[in-house]
Amino acid sequence: MSEPLASLLTALDLTDTGARTSEDIFTGPSQWMPLGRVFGGQVLAQSIVAATRTVSEDRGIHSMHGYFLRPGDVNLPITFSVDRIHDGRSFSTRRTQAYQNGLPILSMIASFQDEDEGLEHQVTMPEGLPEPESLPSSADSLEDVRHPVAQYWASQRPFDMRHVTSPVYLSVEGDHVAHQAVWFRAIGELPDDPALHRAALAYASDYTIMESIMRRHGVAWANPGLKAASLDHAIWWHRPARVDEWLLYTQESPSASGGRGLAQGRIYSRDGRLVASVAQEAMVRVPADERD
Numbered sequence: 001m002s003e004p005l006a007s008l009l010t011a012l013d014l015t016d017t018g019a020r021t022s023e024d025i026f027t028g029p030s031q032w033m034p035l036g037r038v039f040g041g042q043v044l045a046q047s048i049v050a051a052t053r054t055v056s057e058d059r060g061i062h063s064m065h066g067y068f069l070r071p072g073d074v075n076l077p078i079t080f081s082v083d084r085i086h087d088g089r090s091f092s093t094r095r096t097q098a099y100q101n102g103l104p105i106l107s108m109i110a111s112f113q114d115e116d117e118g119l120e121h122q123v124t125m126p127e128g129l130p131e132p133e134s135l136p137s138s139a140d141s142l143e144d145v146r147h148p149v150a151q152y153w154a155s156q157r158p159f160d161m162r163h164v165t166s167p168v169y170l171s172v173e174g175d176h177v178a179h180q181a182v183w184f185r186a187i188g189e190l191p192d193d194p195a196l197h198r199a200a201l202a203y204a205s206d207y208t209i210m211e212s213i214m215r216r217h218g219v220a221w222a223n224p225g226l227k228a229a230s231l232d233h234a235i236w237w238h239r240p241a242r243v244d245e246w247l248l249y250t251q252e253s254p255s256a257s258g259g260r261g262l263a264q265g266r267i268y269s270r271d272g273r274l275v276a277s278v279a280q281e282a283m284v285r286v287p288a289d290e291r292d
Contacts, residue, residue: 002158002187003156004156005158005186005187007031007158008031008158008186008200009190009191010029011028011030011031011042012049012196013028014027014028014049014050014053014080015027017079024050024053024054024081024083025080025081026049026079026080026082027078028077028078030042030072030074030075030076030077030078032074033152034148034152035149036073036074036075037072037073037074038071038072038073038078039206040206041202041203042203043072043106044064044106044108044206045199045202045203046078046199047064047066047080047096047106047108047110048198048199048202049195049199050080050082050096051064051095051108051110051112052112052199053082054082054084054094055092055094055112056092057195058114059092059112059113060112060115060198061112061198061237062111062236062237063110063111063236063237064108064110064111064235065108065232065233066107066108066109066232066233066234067106067107067108067232068105068229068231068233069106069107070100070103070104070105071105072098072105072106073101076100076101077100078098078100078105079098079099079100080096080097080098081096081099082095082096083095083096083097085109090113090114090116091111091113091114092113093109093110093111093112094109094112095107096108096110122238122274123266123274125248125268125272126181129164129248130164132162132185132246135162135165135183137161137162138154138161138167138169139154139155141154142154150169157187157207158186158187158203159184159204159243160185160186160187161182161183161207162182162183162184163180163181164180164182164183168180168214168215168220168221169220169221170220170222171222172214172220176215176218177215177216178253179215179250179251179252180208180211180251181248181251182207182208182249182251183246183248183249184207184246184247184249185243185244185245185247186200186244188244189244190242190243190244194240197240197242198237201235201241201243201247201275201276205233205235205249205265205267205276206230206233208249208251209249209251209265209278209280209282210263211251211263212252212253212265213253213256213261213284214228214284216253217286223286224287225286226284226286227284227285227286228283228284229282229283230281230282231260231282233279233280234278234279234280235276236276236277236278237276238274238275238277239269239273240275241267241269241275241276245269247267247275248267248268248269249265249266249278250265250266250267251264251265252265256284259283261282261284262279262280263280263282264277264279265280266278
């Protein structure tokens with residue numbers, strides 16, 4: 001197994017530190033990041049794992065809403081405290097607080113449900129997009145860039161990310177539009193546990209969602225003076241999927257104002273099933289002379 005994928009699985013394998021006191025408290029490591037701040041998708045995924053540990057195995061997560069409160073420090077572990085808010089006949093609700101140094105860095109509420117049958121429909125997956133094998137990977141796009149963030153994105157992330165048709169790492173090519181699509185999958189095979197795949201999907205969903213905001217204004221990650229941070233994040237899981245198989249992530253931004261932008265996304269399996277929907281508001285600040 002590759003080192004980045006092993007690191008992801010280690011981060012998601014939380015330790016039950018509340019067992020002796022009968023409290024729902026767990027701890028997990030922080031993955032190294034070049035700028036010293038914990039990746040938001042990591043904290044989301046770990047919070048989901050913590051909440052899942054307190055729910056019966058026949059109830060899977062179907063939605064979560066989280067707020068990023070403070071930047072996390074990669075040099076410190078993270079403590080996760082879970083409140084069992086409600087257990088009904090079909091649904092369970094949990095609140096997870098993630099802490100470092102006694103201060104909350106993320107607050108999340110999640111809902112779980114028994115498998116059930118009901119009405120079925122979905123938005124159709126876009127047609128005519130390039131297949132992932134025909135697109136350059138992050139490693140292809142960034143292998144010659146010596147910046148530590150670029151090198152991390154090129155070789156240390158546990159997911160292969162392939163933009164349709166070009167990324168916004170160094171520049172924004174083509175029209176400045178408020179939408180984009182990204183193929184992604186884990187860089188190796190993951191265990192069969194469906195709960196692990198849901199948590200890993202949450203992890204990956206935070207990589208590129210705000211880029212639809214940036215692309216609309218011609219802002220690349222390398223833009224001087226760019227300050228960007230996720231403020232909140234929501235996911236609705238619709239259908240099961242494996243994250244070690246190619247998934248298409250379509251993204252669009254309906255609005256940006258006040259130094260914030262809203263981004264929405266849909267994640268499809270390669271055969272066209274709508275797997276999940278995502279929404280995120282992000283802080284995106286650019287110097288006046290760099291704005292489109």
